[in-house]
Amino acid sequence: MTQRFAGAKWTIAAALSMACFGAIAGEQVVRIGLTGPLTGPQAATGKDDENGVRMAIERLNAEGVVIGGQKTRFELISQDDAADPRTGMTVAQSLVDADVKVIFGPFNSGVAIPISSLVNGSGIVMATVASNPSITQHGYPFVFRISASDTQLGAAMGMFAANQLKLKRIAVIDDRTAYGQGLADEFINAAKANGLEIVDREYTTDKATDFVSILTHVKGANAEAIFYGGYYAQAASLRKQMKRLAMNGYLLGGDAMCNAELAKLGGDAVDSRVYCPQGGPVLDRTREGRQFKADYKRRFNAEPLTYSAALYDGVNLVAQAMQKVNSIEPSKYRAALASIDSRGVSGHYQFDNNRDLTDSPITIYNYRNGEPTPLTGAQP
Structure with a gap:
């Protein structure tokens, strides 16, 4: 379910309606937020990030993940921040209001820096690929970087x-x-x-x-x-x-x-x-990377760009953390994510005390x- 910021009210209403339907059907719904430049000169990278998240969600839903004894369905709420800090703050608040359990992005450091305080203060995990070192230097326990820093x-x-x-x-x-x-x-x-x-x-x-x-x-x-x-x-x-x-x-x-x-x-x-x-590693040089590239091209009829693989991994990391503690709530799974030690398509994921990657080969x-x-x- 992908809507731009202009349709945020419809998106949130629809997501809540679908969540109610899911609850009646005996499954819990985990809403996953994404913020990035889906329009404008950086739209190609924004869509690439979105595609990585979407691929992971589709795989998890096909597998039928169980968390806390309940079948779990993941839904994407994707918003266009236009690489603009002011728009990014409005988008972040709309995702918080939609009760997402994690926010992936932003792509731009100029957006990530201001929204990190809002997202952390709301008790929602934020997993970003923005690279400015200061993003993870404020001591925000809910803010993670899943790629290399500047x-x-x-x-x-x-x-x-x-x-x-x-x-x-x-x-x-x-x-x-x-x-x-x-x-x-x-x-x-x-x-x-x-x-x-x-x-x-x-x-x-x-x-x-x-x-x-x-x-x-x-x-x-x-x-x-x-x-x-x-x-x-x-x-x-x-x-x-x-x-x-x-x-x-x-x-x-x-x-x-x-x-x-x-x-x-x-x-x-x-x-x-x-x-x-x-x-991260070169995708063509690993079995997992080659498979990801083939799956991505089959799904979107395009080659992956910079960070779709890292965001694909990020969704899977969050799902693993949720499964470990049997809860979809960020306050419960955050610590499990911080202590995770896992290998994905885009490399090895283990976080230091600032929630930066300990090992990010360039x-x-x-x-x-x-x-x-x-x-x-x-x-x-």
Whole structure:
């Protein structure tokens, strides 16, 4: 059951009505919330996240999960936060009001940071793939991160730039979002620690399309490469404009530009000199990953992008925690989730005291024939 924010009232009413029907039929209903950018320039990743959650729910319902002695049916309430913090707060409140037992997302750190307090205060588990380190540093016991953080991603790219690409001079641009700026800061820390000189630091926005002025300044600084902290839509325009200005150096970035959509938007400009990281193992290199990709393509007629596998795993982790304590209530299963030790499609899931993953290997990709391709060895 997927509705956008404009239909939130209908969605909640329908969900409550269906829950009543389920109770009459002798089964309990677990409403699972998802918030993400389902429209706008980041819609491809938002839908990919939603697809991962949907696949897991469909599998659990087909298996006939029993929790606390009752047959349990999972339902998805998916809401569009448009990658906007203010919309995200309204969406989060609507999911809380719908009595969801977990909220997956947001994708954007700028949305995750403000809603984490609301969701935690409501006693609902939040499992996010947003990467800004501060999300899990407030001591909120109900807030979990099920993917790598900027600390891990930025550090990996800083070491890769210095140790593998052997760069000496690099410029940094970020889009001033919580995600982009946090990622760029972590990259700079690692780059400097590994001997790189930051020759220019520039800023843009996550709505920008014209980067010529910034690139002209960067070109004058004689940078060998640019690190971009931001999302794939802007990264594609940035790369095309680099090429038009005969800037043939490297473009490096984070996980939010690390998917096939970058090449679709950037065309031939997105080549083997573009590098980005993803957390978790390469899906094609594991039996579980290959099966997930095949199932995803059969279900949605598309290839998975960045975090659908992690969100698929997240739903299964929550179901495992619920089964362990025989309760669907977050106040009961939260501790079981915090202590979980499980392997999924996207890696090994075990949380530290901040509810960040203790083990999130980073894979570096570049682009070949329009597809992000993992480097041999995969580590920075």
